[in-house]
Amino acid sequence: MIITQIKQRRKELDRDKNVYVPHMVLVDKIIEETPTVRTIHFHFKDPELNKEFTFEAGQFAELSIFGVGEATFCISSSPTRNDHWECGINRVGLVTAALHRLGVGAEIGFRGPYGNHFPLDIMAGKNLVFVGGGIGLAPLRSLIWNVLDNRDKYDKIAIIYGARSPGDLCFKYDLDTWEADQSLNTIITVDKGDAMWKGREGFVSEALRDAAPSSRNAVAVVCGPPVMIRSTFPVLEQLGFMPDQVITTLEKRMKCGIGKCGRCNIGNLYVCRDGPVFSYAQIKGFISDEY
Ligand code: FES
Incomplete structure (x- = not known):
């Protein structure tokens, strides 16, 4: 019995260390903004996270649909309004199409917040x-x-x-x-x-x-x-x-969101790790070639 409990606790600790394991969130409300853009309102399934979660304007998150994949989205609600959170979803690929098929009450994965923020x-x-x-x-x-x-x-x-x-x-x-x-x-x-x-x-x-x-x-x-x-x-x-x-x-080709995959590099910067918020002074040298 005790060994089983220890194994279970180890599993929980491993889960906490794995940065790719998402938290679960529930979709509260959906607003169809345009034929290809919808806003999803959500809250965390874990009541403690609803109280503790904070972010800064400009940061982004990874939303995931199990069996489909995950993608990055900026958090489009304001940090000053913390009763729920929002992401705008532009339907451009498999994950975003799946997010467009969701209804209220759906459960999805959430990693984040990631990146820097507006100054x-x-x-x-x-x-x-x-x-x-x-x-x-x-x-x-x-x-x-x-x-x-x-x-x-x-x-x-x-x-x-x-x-x-x-x-x-x-x-x-x-x-x-x-x-x-x-x-x-x-x-x-x-x-x-x-x-x-x-x-x-x-x-x-x-x-x-x-x-x-x-x-x-x-x-x-x-x-x-x-x-x-x-x-x-x-x-x-x-x-x-x-x-x-x-x-x-800049939200360019981000994948992992945490500086591991190398997909989001622009010049000598990683958008996920060094951004996504940049001054024009930082990116002026390569903006026309790479973005
Ligand atoms: S998204 Fe993977 S390194 Fe930036």
């Missing part, structure tokens, strides 16, 4: 310019809500967000809230509108150029598809932003 200490007291495209709003909204929940620590805030079409705009409920907030300068654009669209048309980089936020005492945070990031950096430079005033997050 809120550097952003304090500054004017903030958030520039997002498509599903890139997922990590950005974690940061935006974190900032808005501590609004008095920051000066002017501009949010410039776009997608290919009105149907591709994610987190519309957040966009509505931010547009209604008179303390924010929120600009929404789509590459091409439809018959119902009354808003702005054009690329995010063009909306940024037209808004022309001052670079003085400012930090810009840019998240979006590579093509948007590549077109946005030059506009920020024209507006006077220095490379260390521009922050971005």
Whole structure:
């Protein structure tokens, strides 16, 4: 009996040491953001973890479906709102397709949080310019809500967000809230509108150029598809932003999430281990070739 208990305890200790063993989480709610993007709300099955789990805006997690695989996703909810956690899932492969087939109550694996985070200490007291495209709003909204929940620590805030079409705009409920907030300068654009669209048309980089936020005492945070990031950096430079005033997050080809597999290297950096949050100064040398 005692030997069995010891063996069981050894197994538990081995499990605790194995960084690949996930915690189990339960899906609470699903929001279909666009035809290919859904947000999953979840909580931990272990009540203690629900109390203890913390993360910082910008960090990511590995979500797994047994028998299918695992993939990395940024945590898209704010650390300031800890009653549940959220990830935005863009359906692009086997794991994400399986995550899109889940219903409320489903049980999935969770590893994390991993990676570094947005530098809120550097952003304090500054004017903030958030520039997002498509599903890139997922990590950005974690940061935006974190900032808005501590609004008095920051000066002017501009949010410039776009997608290919009105149907591709994610987190519309957040966009509505931010547009209604008179303390924010929120600009929404789509590459091409439809018959119902009354808003702005054009690329995010063009909306940024037209808004022309001052670079003085400012930090810009840019998240979006590579093509948007590549077109946005030059506009920020024209507006006077220095490379260390521009922050971005890269989610490139990550697999293990913990610096073991080598899949996510960009230049001399590992996105999972050294990022995913980088300043433009850190990645400027190889952004056009590798991302
Ligand atoms: S994801 Fe494996 S090394 Fe970065």
